[in-house]
Amino acid sequence: MAQYVILIYEDEAAYANASPEVLGEVMKAHDDFTAQVPQHGAKLLGGEALEPTGTATSVRSGSEVTDGPFVETKKALGGYYLIEAPDLDTALRIGRLCPARFGGVEVRPVMTFD
Amino acid sequence: MTAADTAAVAAAVADAHRREWAFVLAATVRVTRDLDVAEECVQDAFAAALTDWHARGVPARPGAWLTTTAKRRALNVLRHRGVEHQYLPLLVEDATVPGPGDLLDDRSGGAELPDDRLRLVVTCCHPALDRSAQVALTLRLVCGLSTAEVARAFLVSEPTMAARITRAKKKIAVARIPYRVPSAAELPERVDAVLSVVHLLFTTGHTTPAGEELVRRDLVERSVQLCRMLRGLLPQDPAVAGLLALLLLTDARRATRTDADGRLLLLEDQDRARWDHRAIAEGAALVREALRARPPNRYALQAAIAAVHAESPTWDDTDWHEIVALYDVLVDVWPSPVVALNRAVAAGFAHGAATGLAALDALAAEPQLAGYGYLPAARADFLRRLGRVDEARLAYREALLLTENSVERDFLAGRLRELGRPD
Numbered sequence: 001m002a003q004y005v006i007l008i009y010e011d012e013a014a015y016a017n018a019s020p021e022v023l024g025e026v027m028k029a030h031d032d033f034t035a036q037v038p039q040h041g042a043k044l045l046g047g048e049a050l051e052p053t054g055t056a057t058s059v060r061s062g063s064e065v066t067d068g069p070f071v072e073t074k075k076a077l078g079g080y081y082l083i084e085a086p087d088l089d090t091a092l093r094i095g096r097l098c099p100a101r102f103g104g105v106e107v108r109p110v111m112t113f114d
Numbered sequence: 115m116t117a118a119d120t121a122a123v124a125a126a127v128a129d130a131h132r133r134e135w136a137f138v139l140a141a142t143v144r145v146t147r148d149l150d151v152a153e154e155c156v157q158d159a160f161a162a163a164l165t166d167w168h169a170r171g172v173p174a175r176p177g178a179w180l181t182t183t184a185k186r187r188a189l190n191v192l193r194h195r196g197v198e199h200q201y202l203p204l205l206v207e208d209a210t211v212p213g214p215g216d217l218l219d220d221r222s223g224g225a226e227l228p229d230d231r232l233r234l235v236v237t238c239c240h241p242a243l244d245r246s247a248q249v250a251l252t253l254r255l256v257c258g259l260s261t262a263e264v265a266r267a268f269l270v271s272e273p274t275m276a277a278r279i280t281r282a283k284k285k286i287a288v289a290r291i292p293y294r295v296p297s298a299a300e301l302p303e304r305v306d307a308v309l310s311v312v313h314l315l316f317t318t319g320h321t322t323p324a325g326e327e328l329v330r331r332d333l334v335e336r337s338v339q340l341c342r343m344l345r346g347l348l349p350q351d352p353a354v355a356g357l358l359a360l361l362l363l364t365d366a367r368r369a370t371r372t373d374a375d376g377r378l379l380l381l382e383d384q385d386r387a388r389w390d391h392r393a394i395a396e397g398a399a400l401v402r403e404a405l406r407a408r409p410p411n412r413y414a415l416q417a418a419i420a421a422v423h424a425e426s427p428t429w430d431d432t433d434w435h436e437i438v439a440l441y442d443v444l445v446d447v448w449p450s451p452v453v454a455l456n457r458a459v460a461a462g463f464a465h466g467a468a469t470g471l472a473a474l475d476a477l478a479a480e481p482q483l484a485g486y487g488y489l490p491a492a493r494a495d496f497l498r499r500l501g502r503v504d505e506a507r508l509a510y511r512e513a514l515l516l517t518e519n520s521v522e523r524d525f526l527a528g529r530l531r532e533l534g535r536p537d
Contacts, residue, residue, distance in 0.1 A: 002290050087206040087292040088242055089300075109289045 001084050003045065003110035004091040009075040010103030012052050029099035036097055037083065041090050047081035075103040082110070119168060126172045127163050134177035135258030136343065140230035141181045143293060145188040147205040149255065149283050152184075155191060156258075159184035206292045231256070232295050232347045235340075239308040240291045247282035248311050254279055256343075257336050267333055269324065305348065309357050309413065312340050316361050324518035328372055334365055352407035356414030359400035363420035366390040366397065378525035382429045394424045412448035415440055434464035451480040459492050471496040487516030491526065503533050 037044045053069040053076045085091040095107040142152040159180045173179040238251040253259045265275035296304045319333025341358045370384040404414035426432045441457035462470015494509035510530040
């Protein structure tokens with residue numbers, strides 16, 4: 001078994017402009033997703049949604065403090081899940097299931113230290 | 115030992131390398147669960163074959179001998195590495211895989227060895243790997259080319275290619291790309307990725323993007339060989355049959371694509387008697403088989419188009435209406451601007467240069483065709499046929515800017531000269 005992080009990158013503006021119905025659908029999609037993970041041979045270990053990048057503060061070179069995200073991108077990191085899966089094929093199946101209607105996800109293995 | 119014996123053994127080892135490398139490596143990876151260690155052991159087995167086969171004769175089944183030798187070597191390496199090896203990232207496999215001890219097999223090779231080549235090739239072409247990495251790994255691990263040879267094939271420096279291969283192998287291990295045959299549900303998609311790699315190898319070899327020669331024989335032959343291997347592993351797969359047909363029918367014209375001086379000859383001017391008629395017969399039979407699947411796959415349709423040319427006794431006999439009809443189906447299953455371009459050219463031969471030119475001009479705004487040299491080259495040809503010399507000249511100049519292949523450049527420059535100087 002190995003651990004993977006599913007990083008969710010989406011268009012923040014789409015969320016800012018979304019109707020309450022759409023936001024409700026997104027919430028439900030995430031609830032459904034977390035319920036489905038075990039049926040696909042993986043285990044959900046954790047995950048969080050992040051406040052928008054407008055609330056972020058970056059600290060560069062250990063000292064300089066700037067307002068905003070470390071890297072400005074069109075799709076911003078908005079949340080993550082931590083999963084356990086036997087291999088990349090399983091992790092990618094979970095990645096495909098993961099809701100990200102205004103963007104997509106990146107699946108990254110977690111480094112192990114023996 | 116005589117020089118003749120040495121040469122015969124060297125030839126037998128070289129032949130086994132070409133035929134058996136993938137089989138031996140794929141089986142050894144199951145023991146080592148580490149691509150690098152497996153490669154070293156297989157290389158050692160081929161080196162050992164040179165002396166052993168000299169002393170004891172070439173075994174009846176060279177692949178079985180090499181596999182047994184490589185696996186023994188692998189077990190030794192693993193025993194010596196012992197504890198240290200536990201810390202290396204290991205390839206993930208199916209739980210059903212037998213342990214290392216179960217796999218040894220004697221010299222006579224009576225037992226059937228499991229064929230793991232499909233696992234090996236789908237792992238090399240895993241969709242989580244970049245296409246350039248898929249191609250590099252396939253040449254290195256499935257075809258057994260050295261890093262230097264792979265680098266030469268793709269006109270990049272050896273350190274660049276070595277870095278690309280190392281990165282890909284590391285990703286397979288660290289991200290845990292599994293070493294397994296995909297499930298029946300996943301198989302078509304995974305085979306499609308493998309076929310794309312084989313097709314890319316073929317097209318790169320068929321008309322090299324840059325350089326002095328039109329064709330890179332080594333790449334063309336490797337891709338045909340890979341496709342034959344896939345055909346053996348997946349005899350029922352219509353896409354594999356279609357691609358093999360396409361490669362055979364296209365490559366059947368190889369000897370006639372340039373004249374004695376290495377100048378480009380178009381289909382129109384090729385000596386059809388010198389086409390490889392055995393390859394054409396084999397390809398045509400495969401096309402018929404591949405086209406029985408519904409819906410027809412893109413390779414089968416491309417092969418069917420190649421078959422119309424291959425089976426036409428002369429250029430003037432070409433059934434352009436049949437070719438346009440096949441392109442119409444192809445555009446449906448594989449909508450791509452390049453297919454649309456080829457369809458436009460065929461339409462020009464079926465219905466006249468003006469029709470062809472209009473169809474080409476409709477594609478002028480396709481972003482995917484910006485920088486694609488065959489678009490201005492095809493326009494130039496239709497303009498030339500229509501007697502619109504000034505525009506033809508411009509189009510030939512544009513096409514010249516877009517190819518680095520000197521055989522193609524000479525052809526285009528020759529056409530430009532034939533048009534004469536502007537008034």
